[in-house]
Amino acid sequence: MAGGAGEEPPPKGGEVTPLFFIGAVLGHALAGPIGVPVDLLAALGFVAVFAGAANTPLACTIMGVELFGAETAVPVAVACFVAYACSGHNGIYLSQRVAVPKRAGSTLPPDLTLRDARALRPVSDLSDLFAPYLTEGLSMSDAHHVSQTEIGWSAST
Numbered sequence: 001m002a003g004g005a006g007e008e009p010p011p012k013g014g015e016v017t018p019l020f021f022i023g024a025v026l027g028h029a030l031a032g033p034i035g036v037p038v039d040l041l042a043a044l045g046f047v048a049v050f051a052g053a054a055n056t057p058l059a060c061t062i063m064g065v066e067l068f069g070a071e072t073a074v075p076v077a078v079a080c081f082v083a084y085a086c087s088g089h090n091g092i093y094l095s096q097r098v099a100v101p102k103r104a105g106s107t108l109p110p111d112l113t114l115r116d117a118r119a120l121r122p123v124s125d126l127s128d129l130f131a132p133y134l135t136e137g138l139s140m141s142d143a144h145h146v147s148q149t150e151i152g153w154s155a156s157t
Contacts, residue, residue: 016050023049043068044079052083 027045031038043064051060057080064076 051080052087057084
């Protein structure tokens, strides 16, 4: 039995099932107002939310084509890659490596994990605009500039 007396065991289900559910429900909810077939948008939400959360657009595109058929390949690919681009350096797998920064002005060190990227303090002043000039001459392993949007920080964090 997990835990001591009076403690509840942790909930089961992992990360994947809730993400699939959230994406499919979101797609279903948006289908009516925008006039798109419910089954298509639910399928796109299913794979796109997971692609953004796991930072795996190609794998999710392949999964979507396998699950929903070859005729959905283009919309599934677009949905997965848009979700990936919008997710920043956030993800459900904190040991995942940031091999290529998603933002042009970023100077994240190579082989940085998502956990380490979240630990970096974001720069919130105007130096974000001048980041390429401020870090000029530094190697990627020495630079530690990261913007708020890149690690998912907001003013409330």
